[in-house]
Amino acid sequence: MTYPNSYRYTREHEWLQVEETIGTVGITDYAQNSLGDIVFVDAPKVGDTVEAGKVFGSVESVKAVSDLYSPISGTVTAVNQDLVTAPEKINTEPHQAWIIKVQMSTPSQVDTLLSSADYEKFISEETNA
Amino acid sequence: MxxxxxxxxxxxxxxxxxxxxxxxxxxxxxxxxxxxxxxxxxxxxxxxxxxxxxxxxxxxxxxxxxxxxxxxxxxxxxxxxxxxxxxxxxxxxxxxxxxxxxxxxxxxxxxxxxxxxxxxxxxxxxxxxxxxxxxxxxxxxxxxxxxxxxxxxxxxxxxxxxxxxxxxxxxxxxxxxxxxxxxxxxxxxxxxxxxxxxxxxxxxxxxxxxxxxxxxxxxxxxxxxxxxxxxxxxxxxxxxxxxxxxxxxxxxxxxxxxxxxxxxxxxxxxxxxxxxxxxxxxxxxxxxxxxxxGPRRKLVGMEMIERGIGRDGYPICTLAGEQIGVVTSGSPAPFLKKNIALGYVPPAHSALDTELAIKIRGQDVRARIVAQPFYRRPKKRA
The missing domain is CATH 3.30.1360.120 (Probable tRNA modification gtpase trme; domain 1)
Known part of the structure; x- marks a missing residue:
């Protein structure tokens, strides 16, 4: 699967799509693949604040729980309710199945994130480590 | 992640x-x-x-x-x-x-x-x-x-x-x-x-x-x-x-x-x-x-009532919040399509249908003691 070059990425395997000051957050194909069948998503509520680099929720596969780290700081404006009943969408379409949308408080944080090329390089190193 | x-x-x-x-x-x-x-x-x-x-x-x-x-x-x-x-x-x-x-x-x-x-x-x-x-x-x-x-x-x-x-x-x-x-x-x-x-x-x-x-x-x-x-x-x-x-x-x-x-x-x-x-x-x-x-604790099977997955090592509490045991194995059950767990609790809390809470990352999530095994295969037809 290719990593959209319009997205930005974290070393913790989240992706961020930016439209003006709204950032949409999900996890990457690499992340869903290493987790396996996803059965549960624990996301914050609309109005909650999230902080760049800090845990904002978790995803659970059958066998493990993984924390989610926010790529950017801001206030949650939307939570993907589809994932309550169909968390497996993260497995089948990881780069479309967003988890939260955030009104970014510090849009310049986006510049600190990885480009798709850098992220692909990063995961190839992680795989071969 | x-x-x-x-x-x-x-x-x-x-x-x-x-x-x-x-x-x-x-x-x-x-x-x-x-x-x-x-x-x-x-x-x-x-x-x-x-x-x-x-x-x-x-x-x-x-x-x-x-x-x-x-x-x-x-x-x-x-x-x-x-x-x-x-x-x-x-x-x-x-x-x-x-x-x-x-x-x-x-x-x-x-x-x-x-x-x-x-x-x-x-x-x-x-x-x-x-x-x-x-x-x-x-x-x-x-x-x-x-x-x-x-x-x-x-x-x-x-x-x-x-x-x-x-x-x-x-x-x-x-x-x-x-x-x-x-x-x-x-x-x-x-x-x-x-x-x-x-x-x-x-x-x-x-x-x-x-x-x-x-x-x-x-x-x-x-x-x-x-x-x-x-x-x-x-x-x-x-x-x-x-x-x-x-x-x-x-x-x-x-x-x-x-x-x-x-x-x-x-x-x-x-x-x-x-x-x-x-x-x-x-x-x-x-x-x-x-x-x-009798034993001071018993192994029981639990099924989550509220949304959440009780996993290995999570505390088992009374509904009042007192810890009474620990989950030994917990997972989604793919065939039963429920979240299930095994764990030890004192005999006084081990009766079927007893409601308990499993502490999932700081939050009490309700579960119920159910009969075991969770799954029994259908009898072969004669």
């Missing part, structure tokens, strides 16, 4: 004869008790469902096989294990356990009676060195020889409603005539003297076979079973599905439900412990415990 697990350097781990086969078909590998084992192939849920509805194939060659042989082999088996091996017929197996002198678990095992002077104990991978050391030490007083044959055998498990039909294509042994927890020796895929046992760790009908551990033989038999099961959509299964299958069937796992800190009364495995048989390790301690009254 945090990484779920960091695999140890593969070189430091032990490998089964199928290691390369697993890697070539894209299995995710993990360190399981010092072994480099497949945790899943195409996907845990699909593998779990294949075993419940069709057939799955597992490499369980990491399991250990320890043989006790000699004129006093039975006496030695009786002394080191809690079930009554004198009741076994030749060709029969039973569930048992090795206990500490304090009556807690060294390991849970299967005992196979190969012949009147010859018993095979199948033990867990992670506990194999301590099991062997303990058995060898305690068997010294008997006229009996103890051998660790683990490296000589590959063990494959064929499990599911179509397990019999799959394996039957590869042997002339009448598999349907083998009763549950009985075994025969026979030819499978042209390999002679294969121990074919109607046992498993999934809650389904199925077989476990013991074949020579050389890579050529093991790989060939593995492939022939997959070919034979193709018409039933057989899939190779990893230890991930093995764990969720055994949990749905409420089968205990060493290191989780049973440990050196738990005893048979707490686990509810009393029926496999024959306190009235001749002397065995742990017997005296267990008799004292029995005289002292």
């Amino acid at each position: 945090s990484s779920p697990s960091v695999p140890a350097t593969a070189s430091s781990l032990q490998k089964t004869a199928l290691n390369l086969t697993h890697r070539q078909c894209g299995a995710k590998m993990v360190d399981f008790g010092g072994w480099d084992m497949p945790v899943e192939y195409a996907g845990l849920i699909a593998e779990h469902m294949a075993v419940r509805t069709r057939v799955g194939l597992f490499d369980v060659s990491h399991m250990g096989e320890i043989q006790l042989r000699g004129p006093e082999a039975l006496d030695a088996v009786q002394f080191v294990s809690m079930n009554d091996a004198s009741k076994l017929a030749e060709g029969q197996a039973h569930y048992s356990a090795l206990l500490t002198p304090q009556g807690t678990f060294v390991d849970d095992i299967l005992v196979y009676k190969l012949s009147p002077n010859d018993y095979l104990l199948v033990v867990n991978a992670g506990t194999r060195p301590k099991d062997y050391a303990s058995i060898k030490q305690h068997a010294q007083r008997f006229h009996c020889h103890v051998s660790d044959y683990s490296d000589h055998y590959s063990q494959l498990a064929i499990q599911g409603p179509q397990a019999l039909a799959t394996l039957q294509k590869l042997t002339r042994v009448n598999l349907d005539a083998i009763r549950n927890y009985w075994f025969v020796w026979g030819q499978v895929c042209g390999v002679h003297n294969v121990l074919i046992s109607r046992t498993g760790y999934t809650g389904e009908d199925g077989f476990e076979i013991y074949i020579p551990s050389d890579e050529a033989t093991t790989t060939r038999v593995w492939q022939e079973i997959l070919d034979a099961g193709r018409e039933f959509d057989i899939v190779p299964c990893g230890l991930g599905a093995r764990n969720t299958l055994r949990l749905e069937a409420s089968m205990p796992l060493y290191g989780h439900e049973i440990t050196e800190e738990t005893n048979v009364f707490e686990t509810g495995l009393d029926r496999f412990c024959k306190l009235d048989k001749p002397e065995f390790l742990g017997q005296e301690a267990l008799k004292k415990l029995q005289e002292a009254g």
Whole structure:
């Protein structure tokens, strides 16, 4: 699967799509693949604040729980309710199945994130480590 | 996202004869008790469902096989294990356990009676060195020889409603005539003297076979079973599905439900412990415990009522918030489509339908005690 070059990425395997000051957050194909069948998503509520680099929720596969780290700081404006009943969408379409949308408080944080090329390089190193 | 697990350097781990086969078909590998084992192939849920509805194939060659042989082999088996091996017929197996002198678990095992002077104990991978050391030490007083044959055998498990039909294509042994927890020796895929046992760790009908551990033989038999099961959509299964299958069937796992800190009364495995048989390790301690009254905690099965997955190690609390126990195994149950858990609670809180809370990352999530096993396979139609 290719990593959209319009997205930005974290070393913790989240992706961020930016439209003006709204950032949409999900996890990457690499992340869903290493987790396996996803059965549960624990996301914050609309109005909650999230902080760049800090845990904002978790995803659970059958066998493990993984924390989610926010790529950017801001206030949650939307939570993907589809994932309550169909968390497996993260497995089948990881780069479309967003988890939260955030009104970014510090849009310049986006510049600190990885480009798709850098992220692909990063995961190839992680795989071969 | 945090990484779920960091695999140890593969070189430091032990490998089964199928290691390369697993890697070539894209299995995710993990360190399981010092072994480099497949945790899943195409996907845990699909593998779990294949075993419940069709057939799955597992490499369980990491399991250990320890043989006790000699004129006093039975006496030695009786002394080191809690079930009554004198009741076994030749060709029969039973569930048992090795206990500490304090009556807690060294390991849970299967005992196979190969012949009147010859018993095979199948033990867990992670506990194999301590099991062997303990058995060898305690068997010294008997006229009996103890051998660790683990490296000589590959063990494959064929499990599911179509397990019999799959394996039957590869042997002339009448598999349907083998009763549950009985075994025969026979030819499978042209390999002679294969121990074919109607046992498993999934809650389904199925077989476990013991074949020579050389890579050529093991790989060939593995492939022939997959070919034979193709018409039933057989899939190779990893230890991930093995764990969720055994949990749905409420089968205990060493290191989780049973440990050196738990005893048979707490686990509810009393029926496999024959306190009235001749002397065995742990017997005296267990008799004292029995005289002292019932266990101080009991293993119960729970089902989550509210949204959340109670996992291994999470606290179990009363609805008032007082911690009364710990989850020993917890997971989504792919076939039952519920989140289930096993754990220990005081007897006063162990009644069916009791509502409890499992503390999931700081939050109390309600659960209910339910009857075990969570899953029981449908009876075969006559």
